[in-house]
Amino acid sequence: MTPPLPWDAIVIGGGAAGLSAAQMLGRSRRRTLVIDAGRPRNRFATHMHGILGHDGLDPADLLAKGRVEVERYGVEVRTGSVETVKDEGDTIAVTLDGTATMDSTVEHTRAIVFATGITDVLPDVPGLAERWGTTVAHCPYCHGWEVRDRRIGVLVAHAGQVHLAYMVRQLSDSVMVFAQDPGLVDQSERERLAARGVQVIDSAVTGLHGTAAGSRVATAPDLTHVTTADGATHQVDAIFTAGVPHPHDHALNPLGLKRTDGPGTSVIATELDGATSHPRVWAAGNVVNPMESVPMAASAGAVAGARVNAFLVTEDFDIALGSPDMDPSAFWEGRYADSERSWSGSVNPTLASAVADLPPGSVLDLGCGEGADVIWFARQGWDARGLDISPTAIARARAAAADAGAEASFEVTDLAGWQPAQAYDLVTASFFHSPVELPRTEVLTRASAAVKPGGHLLLVTHVAPPPWAEPEWTRHHTFLSARQEADALGLDADEWDEVRVEEVEREVTDPDGRPATLADGVVLMRRR
Template identity: 45%
Template sequence: MTTPRTLTAPLDALVIGGGAAGLAGAITLARSRRSVLVVDGGAPRNAPADGVHALLALDGIAPADLVARGREEVARYGGDVVTAEVSDAAIEGDGFAVTLGDGTVVRARRLLVATGAVDVLPEIPGLAEHWGRSVVHCPYCHGWEVRDQPIGVIASHPMFTHQALLFRQLSSDVVVFTHGVDPTPEQRAQLLARGIGLVEDGVSAIRAEAGAVTGVELADGRVVPRSVLTVQSVLRPRIESLTGLGLTVAENPMGTFVPTTDIGGRSEVPGVWLAGNVTEPAAQVGASAAAGTMAGAQINADLVMAETAAAVAAM
């Protein structure tokens, strides 16, 4: 694996983030014979999960194995991947200068930002420790694995009803626990109609044994047995080190602010594309990979047109 210090600048493309979106974009660029480097901090959002589900032909693959395969494929086509943090990114002429944590500066003509997002959970004792295992958020990622179990829904986000109804498809034993969000009359009617329980006594802690959730402790000390909990996290896009790019952000329906793009991933900053959870919080692994592939193709096409225009001007 090559380090950034040995690469000849500028690269055709620098990919920031080496999850499904970033690696898929890098493979597309490398297969188009572009010089491409992936810089990844090594902290994928889905690391706590046992497996990636609803991913065609790879259902159940461990997140680390998926990343390892993706890195091998990038290398197969001549791309490079390094494990490093990005500390700063800036526009430099008609390209970009990205500073890594060790001070190395990597220059590139185009950027693909696929840094993902961080799940911000309600501050309930015992909740975060089981995130990705017996505390889940996505019925399509984890639902089959928790089917028919007693499921508890923590109502800490206005979208809790959406989660409750989707998990009700997977289990007949679903109970909503209010935690900062009170159901509207319409939501109460929906829960009642679908046979979903409602507990409004307040959540004080999550009970667990042998590394797995066993129940929800209420404010009065009572414990309601549950083996699975679901909660809507608030996703914070990982863009703190990219402020120098001047990305435009807007509120997402899921209640967070994310960088805006067009349908192909192009941002409002010329030369910068985004893909995956950094701009689409609801995207699963397959959708993130597809977005990365699309962004990689768009970047290559943009470079082709720029190179063609330069060649015509030089005639």
């Protein structure tokens, strides 16, 4: 069974970093899937700042606009999460949870951008989490202006968080530092803070109090005071603190990526362009840099997306450079010999429709495969013959014809060197596409020469690759519209009439039993 066509890239995470990566890939015409759990880090806030042209915009609105933009470039966005990521050589297997998939639980891709973000593990203080994103914040650049000149507290729960007090002192003359442990603020820091009038409270905060609060509340500050372990009450309008960042990177554990110490945690190690220690995996945004704001994460995602496309471009050319060395006979024989049966055994309905009005005569089918179309012709009263390069395919065609009681002939033939020995009322070539080198134009030119006066030449083609086609089968072939196929034949208009040049859709079932729609090109020419 032919596996589904891998994605060029899967972007895991649909925040600012992930969507920016997806936009770069979509604009590069890369087949891209975004998997988004719908839980961005800044979902608790109703506005964001420091984003030129979008100052004050609701973060949810930015992501909604971003989804519309990437989908405009053909990027697919699904809601769900990723359970695990595994290396399978030329592709990566991404196992999705049930909400992210339709009928399958695994998607394959040539490259990944991991942009899943982090969770801020906040100090365990009553009233703190409920106000996160409103009157409790972590970034002075993102939220500081809105609380300027107010009474600001800085809750220091871990080493290194005192720097927030230096930052917010620029915003207000009324700043208090609450040390959950007195040892978290050393003497030199106390002296520096005191020099600018910042008071240090050496009693742990035990509760935040004020009007009712909840995530994504866009009202005025709802914090009036905090209580401390010594029983004191301190009037504040806003609290700045920093949670411990918890990267959402467990799905990458099977890859054994290199890690590095980030701010307060261990993160996946990346180069400046987001490249990880795995050649097909990039990471961007807060999952690797918890300190990045929205525009920084978006920039990192855009860089990672561009670098993934550059990697794929190089790989495409490397593969193309090697493809002429593939032997067509060995390839097609292996294609048939490695499977019990490759095709359905039924006539293609597009071909049957195209010849429905033609009187039976002699017909030659080029690249006949396992012979289903030839057998159908024979059963309709045609003198039918099929040619194919694979001995296994021809053997199956002969056996199928005998089983059907159809008088049809088949011959193993390399069409690259084929010269027609007789003329036919109809010459057909259905889905005459090849992932290995084939002088397609020359073969079709010779096929047109094998048509009798008054006879027909019929091409049935793939306008685009079937969605389940293996990438190595399709990336070396240019798929043409029906009009382009007709023009490429270069037939003399004084000698040939166009009977039918169009594209038709047909409903099929893919190798996994799922419904799909294919677009076929039909070129039917009549020799005068």
